[in-house]
Amino acid sequence: MPYYISDQNPDCAGWAVEKEDGEVIGCHDTKQSAVDQMVAVSIAEEMEPGGERNAEEAETRQVNLEPPAYFRASARRGLRWVEEGYAGDGLLPKTIREARAMAEGNVTADKWVRLRAFLARHMVDFDAPAAKQDSDDYPSPGVVAVALWGGGGTRRSAQRALAYAEGVVARLEAENEGRTKGESLSKLETREFEHGIELREEGDSMTLSGYAALFNSRSENLGGFTEQIAPGAFTRSLKSRNDIKLLWNHDTGAVMGSTRAGTLTLSEDERGLKV
DSSP: OEEEEEEETTTTEEEEEEETOOOOEEESSSHHHHHHHHHHHHTHHHHHHHEEEOOOHHHHHOOOSSOOOHHHHHHHHHHHHHHHOOSSSOOOOHHHHHHOOOOTTOOOHHHHHHHHHHHHHGGGGGGGGGTTSSSSOOOOOHHHHHHHHHHHHHHHHHHHHHHHHHHHHHHHHTTTTTTOOTTTTTTTTEEEGGGOOOOEEETTEEEEEEEEEBBBBBBOOOSSSSBBOOOTTTOOOOOOHOOOEEETTTTTEEEEEEEETOOOEEEEOSSSEEE
Protein backbone atom coordinates (compact mmCIF):
# COMPACT_ATOMS: atom_id res chain seq x y z
CA MET A 1 0.00 0.00 0.00
CA PRO A 2 1.67 3.28 -1.09
CA TYR A 3 2.16 6.27 1.18
CA TYR A 4 1.00 9.80 0.35
CA ILE A 5 1.27 13.31 1.74
CA SER A 6 -1.78 15.56 2.16
CA ASP A 7 -2.63 18.87 3.79
CA GLN A 8 -6.31 17.90 3.97
CA ASN A 9 -6.31 14.94 6.35
CA PRO A 10 -8.75 15.72 9.22
CA ASP A 11 -6.41 14.12 11.77
CA CYS A 12 -3.56 16.60 11.14
CA ALA A 13 -3.56 20.38 11.40
CA GLY A 14 -0.69 20.65 8.90
CA TRP A 15 0.73 18.05 6.52
CA ALA A 16 0.00 14.35 6.96
CA VAL A 17 1.75 11.23 5.75
CA GLU A 18 -1.02 8.73 5.16
CA LYS A 19 -1.77 5.34 3.73
CA GLU A 20 -4.07 4.89 0.75
CA ASP A 21 -7.06 4.37 3.07
CA GLY A 22 -6.39 7.64 4.90
CA GLU A 23 -4.72 6.17 8.01
CA VAL A 24 -2.22 8.72 9.35
CA ILE A 25 1.42 7.69 9.75
CA GLY A 26 2.64 11.08 10.94
CA CYS A 27 1.72 14.78 11.16
CA HIS A 28 4.12 17.57 10.13
CA ASP A 29 4.30 21.35 10.28
CA THR A 30 5.97 21.60 6.86
CA LYS A 31 5.46 19.92 3.54
CA GLN A 32 9.15 19.07 3.24
CA SER A 33 9.23 17.12 6.51
CA ALA A 34 6.15 15.19 5.35
CA VAL A 35 7.86 14.43 2.04
CA ASP A 36 10.94 13.21 3.90
CA GLN A 37 8.92 10.75 5.98
CA MET A 38 6.89 9.55 2.98
CA VAL A 39 10.09 8.83 1.06
CA ALA A 40 11.73 7.15 4.06
CA VAL A 41 8.87 4.74 4.80
CA SER A 42 8.43 4.02 1.09
CA ILE A 43 12.11 3.13 0.70
CA ALA A 44 11.97 0.98 3.85
CA GLU A 45 9.08 -1.01 2.37
CA GLU A 46 10.58 -1.05 -1.13
CA MET A 47 7.77 0.78 -2.91
CA GLU A 48 7.35 3.98 -4.90
CA PRO A 49 6.09 7.03 -2.93
CA GLY A 50 2.49 7.83 -3.75
CA GLY A 51 3.07 11.58 -3.95
CA GLU A 52 0.75 14.42 -2.96
CA ARG A 53 -2.98 13.97 -2.72
CA ASN A 54 -5.41 16.73 -3.55
CA ALA A 55 -9.07 17.21 -4.40
CA GLU A 56 -8.47 17.23 -8.17
CA GLU A 57 -6.67 13.89 -8.08
CA ALA A 58 -9.41 12.38 -5.95
CA GLU A 59 -12.06 13.63 -8.37
CA THR A 60 -10.25 11.94 -11.25
CA ARG A 61 -9.80 8.66 -9.42
CA GLN A 62 -13.31 8.43 -7.99
CA VAL A 63 -15.93 7.68 -10.62
CA ASN A 64 -18.41 5.84 -8.40
CA LEU A 65 -20.15 6.30 -5.06
CA GLU A 66 -17.25 5.07 -2.93
CA PRO A 67 -16.02 7.88 -0.65
CA PRO A 68 -12.37 8.98 -0.85
CA ALA A 69 -10.04 8.09 2.02
CA TYR A 70 -10.37 11.49 3.68
CA PHE A 71 -14.15 11.06 3.96
CA ARG A 72 -13.65 7.70 5.67
CA ALA A 73 -11.02 9.15 8.00
CA SER A 74 -13.35 12.03 8.87
CA ALA A 75 -16.21 9.66 9.73
CA ARG A 76 -13.89 7.63 11.97
CA ARG A 77 -12.75 10.80 13.71
CA GLY A 78 -16.35 11.94 14.21
CA LEU A 79 -17.28 8.58 15.71
CA ARG A 80 -14.35 8.83 18.13
CA TRP A 81 -15.54 12.30 19.18
CA VAL A 82 -19.02 10.91 19.79
CA GLU A 83 -17.57 8.20 22.03
CA GLU A 84 -15.60 10.88 23.90
CA GLY A 85 -18.77 12.88 24.57
CA TYR A 86 -18.27 15.89 22.28
CA ALA A 87 -21.42 15.47 20.18
CA GLY A 88 -23.88 17.15 22.55
CA ASP A 89 -27.55 16.20 22.76
CA GLY A 90 -29.89 15.21 19.97
CA LEU A 91 -27.55 13.33 17.64
CA LEU A 92 -29.69 11.05 15.48
CA PRO A 93 -28.99 7.28 15.41
CA LYS A 94 -29.26 7.46 11.61
CA THR A 95 -26.31 9.88 11.50
CA ILE A 96 -24.21 7.42 13.50
CA ARG A 97 -25.22 4.49 11.28
CA GLU A 98 -24.37 6.40 8.11
CA ALA A 99 -21.04 7.56 9.55
CA ARG A 100 -20.12 3.95 10.31
CA ALA A 101 -21.06 2.98 6.77
CA MET A 102 -18.96 5.84 5.39
CA ALA A 103 -16.01 4.76 7.52
CA GLU A 104 -16.28 1.38 5.81
CA GLY A 105 -16.42 2.97 2.36
CA ASN A 106 -20.17 2.84 1.75
CA VAL A 107 -22.17 5.94 0.73
CA THR A 108 -25.44 5.76 -1.19
CA ALA A 109 -26.52 8.15 -3.95
CA ASP A 110 -29.18 9.55 -1.64
CA LYS A 111 -26.55 10.19 1.05
CA TRP A 112 -24.33 12.08 -1.43
CA VAL A 113 -27.24 14.39 -2.25
CA ARG A 114 -28.02 15.01 1.41
CA LEU A 115 -24.33 15.30 2.25
CA ARG A 116 -23.82 18.10 -0.26
CA ALA A 117 -26.75 20.05 1.18
CA PHE A 118 -25.66 19.45 4.78
CA LEU A 119 -22.09 20.66 4.28
CA ALA A 120 -23.25 23.72 2.35
CA ARG A 121 -25.58 24.70 5.20
CA HIS A 122 -23.12 24.06 7.99
CA MET A 123 -20.00 25.92 6.89
CA VAL A 124 -21.19 28.61 9.31
CA ASP A 125 -20.56 26.19 12.18
CA PHE A 126 -16.86 26.98 11.85
CA ASP A 127 -17.55 30.58 12.86
CA ALA A 128 -18.22 29.45 16.43
CA PRO A 129 -15.35 29.99 18.93
CA ALA A 130 -15.41 26.31 19.92
CA ALA A 131 -14.86 25.34 16.28
CA LYS A 132 -11.33 26.77 16.37
CA GLN A 133 -8.68 24.10 16.86
CA ASP A 134 -6.86 26.19 19.48
CA SER A 135 -10.01 26.49 21.62
CA ASP A 136 -10.22 24.59 24.91
CA ASP A 137 -13.78 23.63 23.91
CA TYR A 138 -12.81 22.14 20.53
CA PRO A 139 -14.47 20.27 18.94
CA SER A 140 -17.88 21.90 19.10
CA PRO A 141 -21.00 19.74 18.50
CA GLY A 142 -21.26 21.38 15.08
CA VAL A 143 -17.73 20.32 14.16
CA VAL A 144 -18.48 16.77 15.33
CA ALA A 145 -21.57 16.68 13.10
CA VAL A 146 -19.59 17.93 10.09
CA ALA A 147 -16.94 15.27 10.71
CA LEU A 148 -19.60 12.54 10.84
CA TRP A 149 -20.78 13.73 7.43
CA GLY A 150 -17.27 13.48 5.99
CA GLY A 151 -16.26 17.14 6.28
CA GLY A 152 -13.31 16.76 8.62
CA GLY A 153 -12.57 19.06 11.52
CA THR A 154 -11.76 22.37 9.80
CA ARG A 155 -13.44 24.77 7.41
CA ARG A 156 -10.83 23.95 4.77
CA SER A 157 -11.42 20.21 4.95
CA ALA A 158 -15.20 20.76 4.89
CA GLN A 159 -14.88 22.94 1.78
CA ARG A 160 -12.82 20.22 0.11
CA ALA A 161 -15.46 17.61 1.00
CA LEU A 162 -18.25 19.87 -0.28
CA ALA A 163 -16.47 20.38 -3.60
CA TYR A 164 -16.09 16.63 -4.03
CA ALA A 165 -19.74 15.97 -3.10
CA GLU A 166 -20.88 18.57 -5.62
CA GLY A 167 -18.91 16.72 -8.28
CA VAL A 168 -20.49 13.38 -7.37
CA VAL A 169 -24.01 14.82 -7.43
CA ALA A 170 -23.35 16.57 -10.75
CA ARG A 171 -22.24 13.26 -12.28
CA LEU A 172 -25.29 11.50 -10.87
CA GLU A 173 -27.58 14.15 -12.32
CA ALA A 174 -25.90 13.95 -15.70
CA GLU A 175 -26.11 10.17 -15.67
CA ASN A 176 -29.78 10.18 -14.79
CA GLU A 177 -30.90 13.12 -16.93
CA GLY A 178 -34.27 12.46 -18.47
CA ARG A 179 -35.17 9.47 -16.32
CA THR A 180 -38.57 9.65 -14.62
CA LYS A 181 -40.43 7.69 -12.00
CA GLY A 182 -42.84 6.56 -14.71
CA GLU A 183 -45.55 4.09 -13.82
CA SER A 184 -45.22 4.43 -10.06
CA LEU A 185 -45.95 8.17 -10.16
CA SER A 186 -49.04 7.75 -12.31
CA LYS A 187 -50.67 5.61 -9.62
CA LEU A 188 -50.51 8.28 -6.89
CA GLU A 189 -53.86 9.27 -5.45
CA THR A 190 -54.83 12.90 -4.73
CA ARG A 191 -53.87 13.67 -1.13
CA GLU A 192 -53.35 16.66 1.17
CA PHE A 193 -49.95 16.71 2.90
CA GLU A 194 -48.48 18.71 5.77
CA HIS A 195 -47.83 22.42 5.03
CA GLY A 196 -50.48 22.42 2.30
CA ILE A 197 -48.66 20.26 -0.25
CA GLU A 198 -51.29 18.85 -2.59
CA LEU A 199 -51.14 16.38 -5.47
CA ARG A 200 -53.83 16.45 -8.12
CA GLU A 201 -54.43 14.10 -11.02
CA GLU A 202 -55.59 16.03 -14.07
CA GLY A 203 -56.28 13.88 -17.10
CA ASP A 204 -53.09 12.01 -17.93
CA SER A 205 -50.83 14.20 -15.79
CA MET A 206 -50.08 14.95 -12.15
CA THR A 207 -49.76 18.40 -10.56
CA LEU A 208 -48.14 19.19 -7.22
CA SER A 209 -48.49 22.52 -5.43
CA GLY A 210 -47.74 23.86 -1.97
CA TYR A 211 -44.80 25.04 0.14
CA ALA A 212 -41.40 23.38 0.17
CA ALA A 213 -40.32 25.51 3.17
CA LEU A 214 -42.12 27.78 5.62
CA PHE A 215 -40.61 30.97 7.00
CA ASN A 216 -40.20 31.54 10.75
CA SER A 217 -41.05 27.93 11.57
CA ARG A 218 -38.79 25.68 13.65
CA SER A 219 -37.71 22.44 12.02
CA GLU A 220 -37.66 19.07 13.74
CA ASN A 221 -34.53 18.07 15.63
CA LEU A 222 -31.80 17.66 13.00
CA GLY A 223 -29.24 15.97 15.19
CA GLY A 224 -28.65 18.37 18.04
CA PHE A 225 -29.97 21.54 16.45
CA THR A 226 -33.03 22.99 14.72
CA GLU A 227 -33.32 25.38 11.78
CA GLN A 228 -35.57 28.35 11.15
CA ILE A 229 -35.74 29.89 7.68
CA ALA A 230 -35.98 33.68 7.46
CA PRO A 231 -38.07 35.51 4.84
CA GLY A 232 -35.97 36.28 1.77
CA ALA A 233 -33.71 33.25 2.24
CA PHE A 234 -34.35 32.04 -1.31
CA THR A 235 -34.37 35.38 -3.14
CA ARG A 236 -30.85 35.22 -4.57
CA SER A 237 -31.19 31.57 -5.62
CA LEU A 238 -34.48 32.25 -7.37
CA LYS A 239 -32.87 35.08 -9.36
CA SER A 240 -30.03 32.85 -10.55
CA ARG A 241 -30.06 30.95 -13.81
CA ASN A 242 -29.24 27.64 -12.11
CA ASP A 243 -31.45 24.69 -12.92
CA ILE A 244 -33.45 23.59 -9.86
CA LYS A 245 -34.93 20.09 -9.85
CA LEU A 246 -37.77 18.53 -7.91
CA LEU A 247 -36.72 14.99 -6.94
CA TRP A 248 -38.75 12.05 -5.78
CA ASN A 249 -37.51 11.14 -2.26
CA HIS A 250 -34.10 12.82 -2.89
CA ASP A 251 -33.48 10.36 -5.75
CA THR A 252 -31.49 12.10 -8.50
CA GLY A 253 -32.63 9.35 -10.86
CA ALA A 254 -36.28 10.39 -10.42
CA VAL A 255 -36.64 14.00 -11.60
CA MET A 256 -40.27 15.14 -11.27
CA GLY A 257 -39.75 18.71 -12.45
CA SER A 258 -37.11 21.20 -13.54
CA THR A 259 -37.10 25.01 -13.67
CA ARG A 260 -35.04 24.99 -16.86
CA ALA A 261 -37.47 22.59 -18.53
CA GLY A 262 -40.45 24.69 -17.45
CA THR A 263 -42.00 21.84 -15.45
CA LEU A 264 -41.24 23.43 -12.06
CA THR A 265 -41.95 26.96 -10.85
CA LEU A 266 -40.74 28.44 -7.56
CA SER A 267 -41.60 31.73 -5.86
CA GLU A 268 -41.40 33.41 -2.46
CA ASP A 269 -44.36 34.95 -0.67
CA GLU A 270 -44.98 35.98 2.93
CA ARG A 271 -45.48 32.35 3.98
CA GLY A 272 -42.49 30.60 2.40
CA LEU A 273 -41.14 28.96 -0.74
CA LYS A 274 -44.09 28.14 -3.00
CA VAL A 275 -43.77 25.26 -5.49
